[in-house]
């Protein structure tokens with residue numbers, strides 16, 4: 001089982017700080033010098049509001065990912081530390097997003113970067129634990145004002161499960 | 170990276186007073202990053218999205234509007250274009266216009282509105298000094314009028330001090346939180362942090378709100394009352410406490426007056442929960458449970474926001490809230506009392522600094538002879554003894570006052586945008602157009618600038634030093650981070666130039682000089698020196714002595730010694746007064762204004778921050794119940810037309826089952842979907858605060874959605890060009 005992020009719905013206030021932190025971490029500090037509208041706003045976490053629950057939702061990095069099985073083009077694989085979507089290869093069909101039991105994949109239109117020569121392209125985005133960012137570890141966790149997010153480390157939790165390791169900020 | 174410097178400052182957004190560590194690149198004169206500072210007493214190293222990413226407007230990305238960099242005047246008179254001029258020309262022109270108006274109509278023809286935002290306390294002090302000593306009027310006010318004006322007035326009457334009695338960190342140790350008309354998760358995420366922490370520690374939460382907010386969702390008892398019936402509920406809760414004998418007799422006897430007469434009124438059968446159930450649409454049992462829970466602890470903290478104050482019965486409902494704390498002994502010790510949680514970063518400060526028509530700095534009345542003499546001596550002039558005009562009364566004084574001698578002829582506006590923030594915008598525009606002379610001092614070109622005869626470029630948060638007061642009375646130092654560009658000057662400097670040009674020389678070398686003058690005149694703040702602010706993570710007033718051991722006051726009314734003349738808390742009874750405009754066949758829905766977490770005030774700042782704009786942008790939305798949407802045949806995301814007796818606007822429908830049938834909600838940040846085109850300018854007679862929380866409207870389906878989308882894009886482009894932006898952009902991600 002991989003590490004993944006958990007949200008405590010009793011602490012989550014639905015403020016979307018995690019979403020902004022996610023984009024900031026993936027776009028990098030250069031963002032604040034870029035022309036507005038010259039980058040895509042693609043948060044890999046989103047906040048769900050139902051009549052009873054408010055909760056940030058991230059990919060749970062399943063050991064047997066349904067998204068992986070659902071992708072007709074084999075764009076999803078088991079990486080070393082997480083479930084990986086090859087975003088360049090993604091054809092935007094949305095099958096993974098429908099298959100995910102947590103609704104953790106967002107199909108987003110991108111207008112910049114690799115659009116394969118077209119004006120825009122639809123890509124599947126999900127939490128990658130900030131692995132390929134400058135920070136290298138989840139940006140949303142220290143950003144959340146109520147400390148609703150934590151990194152669940154299955155190895156540390158052992159077979160008894162249910163132990164969260166709060167990340168240092 | 171030796172050109173990188175870390176500077177601690179205070180967030181320019183809400184009143185939580187979060188301390189931010191900003192990393193600044195001194196070579197490129199840019200902020201690189203912002204992080205929560207562990208030194209922050211209220212934020213403990215955390216920030217919300219505005220604190221983390223809301224400094225981006227300093228880069229002037231010109232998304233919604235753009236920074237003003239040079240003084241401008243309308244050389245060809247009203248309606249001619251604004252042209253850039255030198256500081257000297259702009260100051261001389263303004264001084265001459267103001268002097269002419271004062272000569273012809275007297276000083277009370279001039280109105281001043283100060284800023285509760287970036288400029289800080291020193292500018293606030295100078296603003297009221299300018300209006301009082303230089304212009305010669307008490308017509309000075311600020312946006313507290315349209316938000317917590319009712320809390321200041323109501324609590325002063327009830328307990329003698331119109332501020333939060335409890336501090337933010339104490340909320341965490343409350344046993345019961347009575348949360349009414351307040352939605353911390355969107356208005357103050359860092360206060361919400363304390364509330365959810367309290368809950369984890371076992372605190373029980375009562376939430377009163379017509380809409381199932383995040384607070385409502387987290388509450389143990391949620392009371393979804395019908396909007397506009399606060400007083401009925403508060404009286405019913407008091408009724409339960411009195412008739413079930415849940416009150417604290419000992420506390421009432423020792424520390425309060427007026428209880429018996431009050432209790433007699435409250436005990437009437439008409440306030441039994443069963444009797445108010447129909448009007449409030451609440452379950453009587455739930456009301457009884459809430460009252461019992463409230464009275465069960467000596468650590469009950471009451472928190473309220475605009476859901477109490479922005480009604481025409483605001484002041485009386487504030488007093489009704491305070492009554493509950495008084496009768497249960499919930500005042501005067503740790504983790505108890507009341508929290509009218511102030512919205513803008515420095516709206517507590519602007520009240521502290523006397524930007525009010527009835528008070529000098531330090532809550533000293535302008536009508537008090539001895540106080541006035543003190544200020545006259547310090548400022549070397551004669552001061553007016555008559556209470557001035559609240560800013561919400563300006564439209565009446567311009568449009569409806571017939572005697573030219575009694576009209577307002579000049580409006581001096583600092584860091585505020587009434588043409589976006591005030592109720593009934595069509596009326597505000599008529600007002601601004603009718604006033605002879607409008608001067609604006611701001612960081613961004615805004616909607617009010619379109620009506621201004623002169624515009625002064627001010628420095629923004631991050632470009633100057635200051636002190637802000639957080640919502641829980643904490644004075645904290647705010648630091649300059651980067652060098653201002655263009656011709657911008659700090660607001661207080663602009664006012665000093667103008668004062669000097671008008672024949673009252675005013676000169677200060679820095680903000681500390683202003684602060685020290687202020688301290689010498691305000692006993693409650695005397696002990697709060699810059700040095701002590703630095704040494705103690707800020708100082709909470711009152712702080713009377715400069716002695717380093719006087720570290721200020723964490724909670725007010727210690728030992729239940731209230732700040733009233735006789736040291737006692739006072740009970741007052743008020744019957745319920747209904748809202749001013751109810752639903753009708755033509756306007757079948759109710760409309761209340763609310764907040765968007767990632768945006769702030771009139772959105773000039775957050776509307777120009779890349780990440781915040783991408784999370785939520787024009788034309789905003791109206792929250793509606795699914796059944797209402799179905800009967801109107803509109804779907805989530807559709808553009809709809811919203812119409813009231815005042816005007817109309819276009820926005821997006823947001824279907825939400827957290828909203829009850831017949832009620833709608835709009836956030837006031839949007840320029841296209843501007844809800845203040847619809848709101849009513851009915852005022853609380855006691856505090857002059859508008860009834861933003863209730864008016865009647867109707868929603869209309871737009872058949873041609875494609876055309877409507879095109880129109881909205883065109884409107885955005887038009888706004889941007891009116892604000893002076895030449896480049897392409899806006900609504901990119903919508």
Ligand code: SF4
Nearest residue numbers: 012013015016018144
């Ligand atoms: S930042 Fe935290 S509280 Fe805010 S939505 Fe995300 S998880 Fe929830």
Ligand code: SF4
Nearest residue numbers: 059060062065067100
């Ligand atoms: S996207 Fe969904 S299915 Fe795929 S690994 Fe993540 S949580 Fe599991």
Ligand code: SF4
Nearest residue numbers: 180182183187217220
């Ligand atoms: S909670 Fe308020 S003060 Fe704190 S970061 Fe957010 S806006 Fe700024």
